[in-house]
Amino acid sequence: MKIALAQNAVTSQPQEQLQLLEQQVISAKQQGAQLFCTQELFLTPYFCTTQNPQNFDLAIEIHENAPIIERLCSLAAASELVLVASLFEKVSDGLYYNTAVIIDADGSYLGKYRKSHIPQDPGFEEKFYFSPGDTGYPVWDTQAGKIGVLICWDQWFPEAARLMALAGAELILYPTAIGWQADEKDELGAAQHHAWQTVMQGHAVANGLYIAAINRVGTEEQNEFWGQSFIANPYGQIVAKASTDNDEVLIHDLDHALSRDFRRTWPFFRDRRTETYRDLNQRWLEEGQ
8 A cells, every 4th residue: 555644734724735635645646645644623724723603614524425525435436545634523503623534545525523632731621522433433444444543642541542553553643733932942852752653553462564654844823843754564663754834745665465464573463462452441449449
C-alpha cells in the first residue's frame, strides 16, 4: 500500500482548503498513492485556541447525503483512492464531535470515527467544543487494506491502538493538530516532540503494524504547529518524515509482509495475559487494591 499524508497551513476559507485537497489528491494519485489522509480539522483554522461560541458555526453535518460527503466521495471515486478526512461535525445545537470520515476508493462512504479522548489545555480548549466520541474503535476494510483511524489526543492512549490491532488493523492513521506554545518551546519543545513521536512508535512496535501521524504546520494564535508528519514501521523505525514548517504531501510505500513477519517473530498477541488485565477498566487503583 502506498499512502499519502497531507500536512498544510490552513486559511480561513473552507473552499480554498477543499481546492487544495483536490489538487493534492490528484498529485498523490499520479505518484501511485492508494490512500490519502488529511490532518486534523483540515477545513478550518484550529479554532480551539479559545472558548468562543461563534466557532460552533464552523461545524457541518456529516452523513451520507451531506454536501461535504458527496464532494469527498466524488473526489475519492475520481482518483480511485481511499480518502480519510478530519472534520468538525455538528449533530445538533449543543452536540458536536471531532470526526474523521472514511471513504473507499470506489467513492462509497464507509462511515465515521469520532475522537474519543478530548484534551483540555491552554491553547487547546477542546472540551468546550467536542463531546467524547461514541463510535468505539472501528476498523475499516478498504480497497487499500484494513485501517484504523484515531485523532490527535487519542495517540497517547495505548488501549485505543491495541483494540484496533486486535480488530485486524494493518495501519493506524492519526490526523493531528499539535504544536508548541511560545512561552514553553525553548524549555520543553524538544521533549514534547520526542514524547509525541516516541509514544506512537511504541504503538507500532507493541501491535506489529504501521502507524502514520499527520500534523498541520503554521502558527495560529499562540500555537506553532510543528509539522513533522511521519510513518513508523512495525519495528518503530521512522521510514518517512515531513518537514517542520512546509506544506507537503508525504508519500511512502508500506510493506504489509513486514507486519506479518514481525508478528511471527515477536508474538505479543500469543503471549498476552488477558486474564490479568481486568483492572484496566478502572480509572485508578487504590493502594493495596
